[in-house]
Amino acid sequence: MKFYVLSLLFVSSVLIVNQAQAQEENIHDDPFGVSDEYLKPPMPREAKYFKGKVRKEKNEIIARSLLSLLQPINKLPLVDHAQTQLPHTKSTDRVYNISAWFPNCTDEQWVYYNDTSNYLIANASHRLKASVSEYVYRVIKKLPVNLKLTATYLVVDRNIPLTIEAIKKSQHKKVMSFSGVLKSGEKAMFGKVERYLSAEGLIYPGAHSAYCSLNLYLADELEVEINTSLQVGLREVVQVGIIKGNEKGVMILNLERLDMNGRKVREKRVNPQIEISNYQVKREVISGREYLFWRVPDLITLLGPCEERLVVNSNLGVFAKEAIIYDFSENLELQGIRMRKDDLAIYDSMSGLLVVSGNTSVLDMVEEISYEISVSYGLNISTVTNFYEVDAHSKAEVGNEWDVVSILSRNPELLGNVGYFLGGGEKVRHSSPQGSVILEVILDESGRFTNQVYQLDLNFLNHKIKSKLKTDVEYNRPKFIELQTNPVTRRSIIMMILTTKKRIFR
Amino acid sequence: MKYLLETVTVILAFTVGACGDKKEEILQSEPVSENRVAEQSAETIVIINDTVKRPAENKLRVTASVYDAAALPLGENFKSTEQLKKARKIAELTNITLSGQLAKIDDQCCVFATEALLGEDFKLVDVAAEIAVRDMSMKFSTTLRRGSSAFYEMNQSEDTSRMYVVVLNVEFENNESK
Numbered sequence: 001m002k003f004y005v006l007s008l009l010f011v012s013s014v015l016i017v018n019q020a021q022a023q024e025e026n027i028h029d030d031p032f033g034v035s036d037e038y039l040k041p042p043m044p045r046e047a048k049y050f051k052g053k054v055r056k057e058k059n060e061i062i063a064r065s066l067l068s069l070l071q072p073i074n075k076l077p078l079v080d081h082a083q084t085q086l087p088h089t090k091s092t093d094r095v096y097n098i099s100a101w102f103p104n105c106t107d108e109q110w111v112y113y114n115d116t117s118n119y120l121i122a123n124a125s126h127r128l129k130a131s132v133s134e135y136v137y138r139v140i141k142k143l144p145v146n147l148k149l150t151a152t153y154l155v156v157d158r159n160i161p162l163t164i165e166a167i168k169k170s171q172h173k174k175v176m177s178f179s180g181v182l183k184s185g186e187k188a189m190f191g192k193v194e195r196y197l198s199a200e201g202l203i204y205p206g207a208h209s210a211y212c213s214l215n216l217y218l219a220d221e222l223e224v225e226i227n228t229s230l231q232v233g234l235r236e237v238v239q240v241g242i243i244k245g246n247e248k249g250v251m252i253l254n255l256e257r258l259d260m261n262g263r264k265v266r267e268k269r270v271n272p273q274i275e276i277s278n279y280q281v282k283r284e285v286i287s288g289r290e291y292l293f294w295r296v297p298d299l300i301t302l303l304g305p306c307e308e309r310l311v312v313n314s315n316l317g318v319f320a321k322e323a324i325i326y327d328f329s330e331n332l333e334l335q336g337i338r339m340r341k342d343d344l345a346i347y348d349s350m351s352g353l354l355v356v357s358g359n360t361s362v363l364d365m366v367e368e369i370s371y372e373i374s375v376s377y378g379l380n381i382s383t384v385t386n387f388y389e390v391d392a393h394s395k396a397e398v399g400n401e402w403d404v405v406s407i408l409s410r411n412p413e414l415l416g417n418v419g420y421f422l423g424g425g426e427k428v429r430h431s432s433p434q435g436s437v438i439l440e441v442i443l444d445e446s447g448r449f450t451n452q453v454y455q456l457d458l459n460f461l462n463h464k465i466k467s468k469l470k471t472d473v474e475y476n477r478p479k480f481i482e483l484q485t486n487p488v489t490r491r492s493i494i495m496m497i498l499t500t501k502k503r504i505f506r
Numbered sequence: 507m508k509y510l511l512e513t514v515t516v517i518l519a520f521t522v523g524a525c526g527d528k529k530e531e532i533l534q535s536e537p538v539s540e541n542r543v544a545e546q547s548a549e550t551i552v553i554i555n556d557t558v559k560r561p562a563e564n565k566l567r568v569t570a571s572v573y574d575a576a577a578l579p580l581g582e583n584f585k586s587t588e589q590l591k592k593a594r595k596i597a598e599l600t601n602i603t604l605s606g607q608l609a610k611i612d613d614q615c616c617v618f619a620t621e622a623l624l625g626e627d628f629k630l631v632d633v634a635a636e637i638a639v640r641d642m643s644m645k646f647s648t649t650l651r652r653g654s655s656a657f658y659e660m661n662q663s664e665d666t667s668r669m670y671v672v673v674l675n676v677e678f679e680n681n682e683s684k
Contacts, residue, residue, distance in 0.1 A: 152580065177666065
């Protein structure tokens with residue numbers, strides 16, 4: 001009997017506990033839920049010493065400029081700072097205590113936020129300092145980004161080099177100029193129906209570049225489209241548009257990143273002590289151990305989200321003092337690279353430097369990943385097509401390919417030119433009183449060619465050029481295509497294509 | 507038998523009670539998300555100022571100052587009001603509206619339509635604006651800090667050596683603070 005009672009009790013207990021657990025799961029079970037990690041404001045992370053190496057803790061007062069914490073703080077306790085002199089703080093400022101947010105904030109340490117002067121002030125040890133710096137860095141990255149786009153379209157002599165200095169000194173005609181702050185994903189329009197520039201930008205994660213789609217339209221004069229990525233801080237001077245005779249159309253584009261105060265942001269990238277450029281991989285033996293160094297900005301974003309394990313910058317030699325470093329072992333494990341206990345993988349988000357130490361197979365696998373990453377950034381394609389009328393080939397020369405020498409030796413007359421600026425896989429359309437062209441560019445897998453598809457409907461100096469063609473063009477090597485014969489002069493119309501590329505760091 | 511059943515019932519009742527506590531324990535002992543830490547901290551703290559308005563209850567003043575200025579050298583653009591000292595102000599357009607609501611001026615001389623949305627932190631403002639003065643027309647969106655300025659410029663259609671410069675600014679109306 002006793003046995004049956006105990007069994008009954010036991011079974012009942014198990015059933016009740018299971019029910020409680022099931023209810024607990026249901027509370028958080030959202031079959032339609034999408035991870036809202038990206039929507040949450042950043043919160044501080046705990047910083048630890050790397051592989052148990054501990055330094056003697058020493059507190060110091062630090063201050064970091066921070067526009068906003070991206071969340072309401074008005075219900076947090078105010079700090080009575082009347083008797084204490086805090087940096088960047090006046091007696092009337094509102095200062096909130098956010099110490100409770102920081103797991104490393106213990107003992108006599110504290111973290112305050114001055115909501116009036118927009119400074120985060122802390123009395124911090126090494127670990128808390130690392131946590132504060134990393135928190136500020138992530139908040140700043142999440143602040144809304146403004147990109148300022150400046151675009152100027154001019155017509156200059158075709159022999160003028162494509163530099164600002166040369167264009168400034170030359171005789172040039174400014175057609176349109178605009179500058180304004182764009183919001184990612186929103187279209188901006190400047191001008192009216194018959195004369196406008198429309199611009200739309202999509203800022204890539206990290207805000208180092210943006211995909212920009214520009215359309216300049218001047219009724220009865222020209223229409224120019226640009227669909228490509230622009231890198232922040234890198235001015236582009238490119239030939240675009242249909243121009244007759246000995247002139248060319250030039251677009252000057254500049255993309256700047258502005259903070260919320262409207263000031264230009266200068267990207268703070270600290271340089272590691274090792275000489276290494278972006279996307280470069282280096283392997284070196286140091287003190288009998290082989291290391292791999294790979295510099296790639298925003299590697300965390302590129303490899304996908306993973307819990308970042310913040311570590312204190314324990315002066316590991318290659319990293320600068322201000323570096324924000326993470327134990328990257330788990331990130332590499334997720335890429336299928338098995339890390340042993342003694343292996344090391346540390347990533348500095350400020351310099352973009354990854355340091356890996358392990359056996360040869362580990363380093364080989366990391367190097368393989370680097371090749372995959374290095375081809376994932378964008379390419380801008382700049383193409384110019386010049387149209388010449390030249391003496392036709394003789395009967396004996398029919399079928400011979402055209403080249404620079406043969407063009408120059410046959411009384412060439414330059415009819416006009418068209419410039420294009422677009423990203424790989426994009427399509428653009430230009431028009432003017434001289435007609436219209438559509439160009440689509442597809443990148444070749446080899447990386448040496450582009451496949452270009454043209455639809456030409458042009459009229460240069462009474463020379464009608466109508467053609468649809470598809471051709472492979474090697475970078476930096478002019479290609480000549482005979483389009484047609486002028487029925488009046490019996491001379492050949494030749495199109496010369498010259499294509500260059502530029503990598504865009506995203 | 508009756509005694510046995512009563513005993514079992516009492517024991518079962520205690521067990522249910524204990525499991526109920528266990529359920530609470532399970533819920534409370536789960537790893538706390540970052541946001542929940544912040545919420546907990548906020549709730550346990552004494553509220554100092556109980557009279558805080560919500561963002562939508564704030565009135566905002568959106569101002570667009572339009573200047574006629576000489577174009578800067580190639581490669582430069584207007585970034586501060588200092589550069590506009592010699593420029594001629596041709597319009598000062600102002601909309602006063604609650605955060606999140608559309609406001610519009612539309613008369614013979616100009617059009618100024620705005621929608622300004624104050625952020626939860628009371629610092630950042632999302633602004634969408636449409637401005638038309640003389641032969642100049644602009645339509646754009648931006649996010650800026652309350653009190654700071656955003657600069658826009660475009661050349662005049664009849665004379666490309668002259669630029670229209672628009673300085674956009676958003677602030678609380680009458681310095682009403684949160």
